[in-house]
Amino acid sequence: MQDVATSAVTAAPERVAVKxxxxxxxxxxxxxSYRINPWMHPEDPTDTSLAVRQWEELYRIYRDLGFQxxxxxxxxxxxxxVYSANGGFTLSGLAYGARFQYDERGPEGPAYMDWFRAHGFEVAxxxxVNEGEGDxxxxxxxxxxxxxxxxxxGSHDELRRLFGREVVTLTLVDPSFYHLDTAIAVLDTDSRDGQGNIAYLxxxxxxxxxxxxxxxxxxxxIVNDEDAAVLGLNSFSDNRHVVIASRAVGFEASLRERGYVPIGVDLSELLLGGGGVKCCTLELRR
Structure with missing residues (x-):
């Protein structure tokens, strides 16, 4: 039994982090203060100071990993x-802006597009309607x-025209997983075959x-229901380290078996708004 375990560990590929x-x-x-997804309950109190402290821990983790x-x-x-992932999608210096489904978030779209312009991106x-890297x-x-x-x-057609990439449409059916980044975690983006790999529900x-x-x-x-229910899939990877919800213990074990280095973080307060690690993270690709 020990030999089998040893060979399984040996078989896990060496993961190389990218900045x-x-x-x-x-x-x-x-x-x-409003309800636009099943996670949100305006009648329940929230603690802004706790949300800030938890977010600062995520910020610290990224800085320690060498992220800009x-x-x-x-x-x-x-x-x-705070859920910056929804603010747009960037690739090769081009930023495709967001146009939100709900009026409550509508002004975020122009705010993020203004930021992109001010920081050297061409803006489309x-x-x-689209919600950026959320989908x-x-x-x-x-x-x-x-x-x-x-x-x-229709936003998928816009992506195809703008970026000239293969765009694969996937249909979500469970309202608790209303954005793609709540149901799929990108684990590898730079694999040798160019295909990458994922985890999903x-x-x-x-x-x-x-x-x-x-x-x-x-x-x-494949991630189980318990880990998905704490938005374990709403994670962010540099191809080696995967920052995940600390309560997603099954997902953490699966990642270790594959040779990844999971890093848990508690964003329980931000979960009250329906967001986790990835929701707070918009990748910039210049």
Whole structure:
């Protein structure tokens, strides 16, 4: 039995970290004052100071990993602006802006596009409703694009025209996993074959989408319901280290078996707004 365990460890590939540049927004105005997803309960109190402390721990982890972390100023009256992943999608110096489904978040789109312009990105203003990296995930050479709750399928056509990449449409069916980045974690973006790899929650997708994922990523990590329920999949990887919800213990074990180095962080207060690690993280690709 010991020999089998030893050979399994030996078989895990050596993971090589790549440096990341990310955009974050300090949750100075975070609260839950409206309900636009099943996680949000305005009748329950939130603790802004705790949200800030937890966010600062995530910020510290990224800095310790050698990430370049850029910041956008929070705007009063926009409590969800901390979820910077929804602010757009960037690739090769081009930023595709967000156009939010709900009026409560609408002003975030222009705010993030202004930031992109001021920091050297060419900006493509969206026509279709989309919520940025919440529903668009770069995996290797292709873009996985979610629809079903927030981003319109028309935004996927905009992505194809703007970036000239393969864009794979995936349909979400469980309202608790309303953005693609709550149901899929990107583990590798720079694998040798250009395909990358993921972890995901099968029940979050319709049958057609599950079949596509199974075909594209036969080695994907399957995450259980318990880990998904604490937004364990809402994680961020540099191809070696994977920053995840600290309570996603099964996912953590699976990552270790694959040769990744999971790093747990407690963002329980921000979870009250329906967001986790990835929601607070917008990757900048210049």
């Amino acid at each position: 990341k540049t990310v955009l974050m927004c300090r949750p100075e105005h975070f609260t839950v 972390v850029e910041l956008i100023d929070p705007i009063p009256g926009l409590p969800d602006m 203003e969206p026509v279709s 668009f995930l770069l995996v290797g050479d292709r873009i996985l694009a979610g629809t079903g709750f927030r981003s319109d399928a 099968p029940k979050a997708f319709d049958a057609r989408s599950r079949a596509i994922i199974d075909e594209l990523y036969p080695d994907a990590v």
